[in-house]
Amino acid sequence: xxxxxxxxxxxxxxxxxxxxxxxxQDMNHNSMYWYRQDPGMGLRLIYYSASEGTTDKGEVPNxxxxxxxxxxxxxxxxxxAAPSQTSVYFCASRLTSGSLDTQYFGPGTRLTVL
Amino acid sequence: AQSVTQPDIHITxxxxxSLELRCNYSYGATPYLFWYVQxxxxxxxxxxxxxxxxxxxxxxxxxxxxxxxxxxxxxLRKPSVHWSDAAEYFxxxxxxxxNLFFGTGTRLTVIP
Numbered sequence: 728x729x730x731x732x733x734x735x736x737x738x739x740x741x742x743x744x745x746x747x748x749x750x751x752q753d754m755n756h757n758s759m760y761w762y763r764q765d766p767g768m769g770l771r772l773i774y775y776s777a778s779e780g781t782t783d784k785g786e787v788p789n790x791x792x793x794x795x796x797x798x799x800x801x802x803x804x805x806x807x808a809a810p811s812q813t814s815v816y817f818c819a820s821r822l823t824s825g826s827l828d829t830q831y832f833g834p835g836t837r838l839t840v841l
Numbered sequence: 842a843q844s845v846t847q848p849d850i851h852i853t854x855x856x857x858x859s860l861e862l863r864c865n866y867s868y869g870a871t872p873y874l875f876w877y878v879q880x881x882x883x884x885x886x887x888x889x890x891x892x893x894x895x896x897x898x899x900x901x902x903x904x905x906x907x908x909x910x911x912x913x914x915x916x917l918r919k920p921s922v923h924w925s926d927a928a929e930y931f932x933x934x935x936x937x938x939x940n941l942f943f944g945t946g947t948r949l950t951v952i953p
Contacts, residue, residue, distance in 0.1 A: 731884070758939070767850075767945055768945060769845075769931060769943035769944050769945040769946055770885075770931070770933075770941075770943040771943075772940060772941070775939075775940065785940070817884060817885070819885075821938050821939065822938075823937070823938070823939075826892055828873075828892070828937045828938040829875075829887055829890065829938050830887075830938050830941060831887075832877075832884035832885040832886070833884050834882075834883060834884045835882075835883075835884055
């Protein structure tokens with residue numbers, strides 16, 4: 728049981744390049760989330776998926792797209808990377824079960840855009 | 842509007858001393874409150890959460906938090922800090938565990 732896994736761990740891009748951040752969970756959770764973490768700003772929600780086949784914008788969706796490929800996988804795509812997207816990206820999945828309701832986080836992807 | 846304020850950016854305590862990390866929230870509905878810990882280079886781990894009932898909540902690693910509705914606060918406490926507690930701590934509020942709003946975090950340094 729690996730929990731929430733993210734690939735890659737580190738990535739350096741040049742401005743204008745594209746890339747996809749991968750996230751997978753093996754806990755059979757319905758909901759999944761993408762956050763970015765910037766110094767002094769905590770975590771901010773980019774997109775989320777309440778269930779397979781649905782996605783919704785969070786607080787800072789501009790410049791990103793997402794795909795909920797299946798129940799396990801939720802990917803985040805940067806079509807044309809910008810230096811402002813330099814950040815640490817976290818994926819999370821959510822166990823929705825009454826008092827057990829909790830988000831579980833992956834280890835993060837550190838992205839630098841030059 | 843929803844928001845979480847953690848007024849202390851950085852706290853330094855001696856090993857064995859007590860700890861209190863402050864969290865104030867603004868939320869338009871029934872708040873569900875969380876404390877997460879992030880060790881360097883790691884993801885976030887849930888310490889504890891408050892949904893309802895007893896306002897004093899016990900968590901992992903000897904942490905506890907008290908929900909005070911009148912003060913819109915959910916402060917995290919530990920009676921005796923260990924060197925391994927050095928990390929960054931985040932308070933969050935949401936509707937259950939959905940669409941969480943996080944504070945900016947408090948970095949804890951523990952000195953021997």
